[in-house]
Amino acid sequence: MPGKAADPYQKPLWVRFRKDLRQHYLAYLMLIPAVVLIFIFHYIPMYGILIAFKNYKPKLGILGSQWIGLEHFRNFFTGVFFPRLLRNTLWISIYGSVIGYPMPVILALLLNEVTHLRYKKVLQTISYMPYFISTVVICGMLKSFLSYDGLFNALGRMLGNPPISYLSEPAYFPSIIVWSGLWQSVGWNSIIYMSALSNIDQQLYEAARIDGCGRLRQAWHVTIPGIIPTFVILLILGMGSIFAVDSSKILLLYGPQTYETGDVFGTYVYRIGIKGGEFDFSAAVDLCQTVVGFLLLILVNWISRRTTEQSLW
Amino acid sequence: MTVSALSRRNRHSHIKNGSTTANVIIYTFLGLLSLIFLYPLYQVFVCSISSPSIVMARNSLMLLPEKIQWGAYEVVFQNKNIWTGFKNTLIYLFLGTCIQYFITLITAYPLSLKNLTGKKVVMIYLTITMYFGGGLIPTYLLLSQMKLINSMWVLIIPAAANVWNIIIMRTQFVNIPDELKEAAIIDGAHDGILLFRILLPLSGAVSAVLILFTSVGYWNMWFEPMIYLTKRSMYPIQSVLREILIDNNTSMASAGANRNSQAKILRETADQAAVYHLIKYANIIVSTVPILCVYPFAQKYFVKGVMIGSLKG
Numbered sequence: 001m002p003g004k005a006a007d008p009y010q011k012p013l014w015v016r017f018r019k020d021l022r023q024h025y026l027a028y029l030m031l032i033p034a035v036v037l038i039f040i041f042h043y044i045p046m047y048g049i050l051i052a053f054k055n056y057k058p059k060l061g062i063l064g065s066q067w068i069g070l071e072h073f074r075n076f077f078t079g080v081f082f083p084r085l086l087r088n089t090l091w092i093s094i095y096g097s098v099i100g101y102p103m104p105v106i107l108a109l110l111l112n113e114v115t116h117l118r119y120k121k122v123l124q125t126i127s128y129m130p131y132f133i134s135t136v137v138i139c140g141m142l143k144s145f146l147s148y149d150g151l152f153n154a155l156g157r158m159l160g161n162p163p164i165s166y167l168s169e170p171a172y173f174p175s176i177i178v179w180s181g182l183w184q185s186v187g188w189n190s191i192i193y194m195s196a197l198s199n200i201d202q203q204l205y206e207a208a209r210i211d212g213c214g215r216l217r218q219a220w221h222v223t224i225p226g227i228i229p230t231f232v233i234l235l236i237l238g239m240g241s242i243f244a245v246d247s248s249k250i251l252l253l254y255g256p257q258t259y260e261t262g263d264v265f266g267t268y269v270y271r272i273g274i275k276g277g278e279f280d281f282s283a284a285v286d287l288c289q290t291v292v293g294f295l296l297l298i299l300v301n302w303i304s305r306r307t308t309e310q311s312l313w
Numbered sequence: 314m315t316v317s318a319l320s321r322r323n324r325h326s327h328i329k330n331g332s333t334t335a336n337v338i339i340y341t342f343l344g345l346l347s348l349i350f351l352y353p354l355y356q357v358f359v360c361s362i363s364s365p366s367i368v369m370a371r372n373s374l375m376l377l378p379e380k381i382q383w384g385a386y387e388v389v390f391q392n393k394n395i396w397t398g399f400k401n402t403l404i405y406l407f408l409g410t411c412i413q414y415f416i417t418l419i420t421a422y423p424l425s426l427k428n429l430t431g432k433k434v435v436m437i438y439l440t441i442t443m444y445f446g447g448g449l450i451p452t453y454l455l456l457s458q459m460k461l462i463n464s465m466w467v468l469i470i471p472a473a474a475n476v477w478n479i480i481i482m483r484t485q486f487v488n489i490p491d492e493l494k495e496a497a498i499i500d501g502a503h504d505g506i507l508l509f510r511i512l513l514p515l516s517g518a519v520s521a522v523l524i525l526f527t528s529v530g531y532w533n534m535w536f537e538p539m540i541y542l543t544k545r546s547m548y549p550i551q552s553v554l555r556e557i558l559i560d561n562n563t564s565m566a567s568a569g570a571n572r573n574s575q576a577k578i579l580r581e582t583a584d585q586a587a588v589y590h591l592i593k594y595a596n597i598i599v600s601t602v603p604i605l606c607v608y609p610f611a612q613k614y615f616v617k618g619v620m621i622g623s624l625k626g
Contacts, residue, residue: 041470045447049451128615273449
């Protein structure tokens with residue numbers, strides 16, 4: 001207990017443990033459910049990764065199946081799908097970042113200029129709204145709007161364009177994912193910048209005004225430097241998940257016609273593994289993605305700690 | 314006159330005189346932007362109550378409803394799949410959120426104690442799973458081996474120990490002043506009383522945030538039900554919607570609808586596709602309006618949640 005124990009560091013571990021066990025048996029009891037659940041649902045699947053190195057036969061089980069080493073990995077890296085998956089994953093991820101990182105900042109900067117508080121509040125509430133529409137409904141709406149007889153073709157027709165079935169066109173697929181993602185999350189992601197803006201010292205603005213800065217120059221010299229740290233941290237940390245494209249929208253919207261530009265690691269693992277039943281091979285693909293993602297996260301975290309003194313751990 | 318009063322006046326006058334044009338531009342631009350957030354759902358609503366043939370002729374591009382009819386809503390409300398979906402979602406949401414929250418509480422408490430022997434080991438044990446996991450395939454194989462496929466518990470038990478929530482709750486407990494905890498201990502409180510009588514009542518806001526985020530997660534959940542549930546009677550609402558909106562399963566959309574309501578919208582058009590469009594739109598509205606009615610009131614907790622999440626990150 002705080003302040004009670006004389007100096008616990010001098011007693012051996014088991015003595016301290018026995019004392020704590022007597023005093024805090026209830027606390028130890030409380031830890032059991034989470035420890036057990038995490039063991040079953042997180043650590044056992046880690047052991048299950050072994051099937052990536054095996055010729056998995058459900059009858060023989062994970063241990064009984066034949067060990068084939070890196071064959072699945074070799075097949076994957078030399079196969080025809082690897083370049084396409086890598087290209088699509090990186091492209092959707094980078095395209096999404098280029099659009100998705102600056103836009104919330106711009107929205108926050110504009111909202112910050114609104115001095116009418118009620119109007120600001122209403123605008124903010126509206127901008128969060130898409131975030132609360134479920135993924136399935138968003139994709140359902142996209143499917144309707146982008147169909148041959150949908151809204152986007154109505155607009156296209158006014159401009160004299162022939163109707164297109166947008167979702168069957170590989171060329172449009174990444175843009176559909178990225179821009180609809182922006183619509184969903186730009187307002188939500190601006191929240192963090194709004195709070196960074198509210199933490200800027202008002203005296204800085206006063207000083208800038210006294211120095212004769214107009215509105216634009218105040219924004220340039222005070223507001224933007226005030227949110228750059230937040231932006232940089234989010235950007236650096238975001239780079240760590242560049243291989244972890246959120247595949248749920250892709251999974252709902254893509255089809256064989258758009259595999260060429262839309263198929264990413266996540267969707268491939270699902271299609272080959274869960275639907276196709278090639279558990280061993282798809283687990284190998286998944287493992288590649290996890291390992292690369294994990295290494296990237298460590299790298300990015302290291303960069304972040306060196307440059308901004310902020311890190312995940 | 315104090316400096317701040319002076320500056321307030323300055324700022325005020327600067328807005329009034331200096332940047333009226335800028336204000337008009339910014340206010341108008343943000344106003345138009347919020348229309349982009351609002352229009353898609355508005356459009357879906359307008360089409361859902363208009364005449365199917367007009368909607369079809371206009372490619373769904375409508376500003377006001379025309380020849381109002383509510384037939385599509387009759388079809389939705391008579392569809393027993395929708396009602397079962399809502400009911401199932403509520404069951405999963407309620408049980409899942411309660412269990413996860415309870416486990417979060419009882420795990421966070423021991424981890425928040427000072428000098429509890431073994432605490433660090435458990436923290437590391439939990440934290441590892443945030444950065445590394447078995448992935449989709451081993452988890453799927455494990456859950457099918459545990460005979461959890463087609464059981465509602467598959468959506469609840471594996472998610473019951475959420476490390477992220479546990480760490481946030483632990484931080485909250487640690488931040489509660491020691492004096493309060495010590496006073497309770499002097500009064501003879503043991504761990505259970507300390508947690509549920511002292512710490513829990515002081516953690517209302519953080520609890521609200523965690524419970525809200527878990528609930529929204531359950532409301533939106535569609536991927537896990539897709540791979541783990543095959544019985545339609547167990548589908549949560551998002552799975553029902555997925556079949557109606559994404560897979561265009563017409564029998565799913567009109568199951569149990571009596572012929573009259575179908576006939577009413579069909580009377581003026583024989584075009585099945587046009588009617589199905591409207592039914593889809595009505596489904597989108599019915600499934601989205603409940604959450605849109607709730608989120609503005611829960612907004613401050615969500616905003617708080619974003620801040621908590623980013624502080625950790």
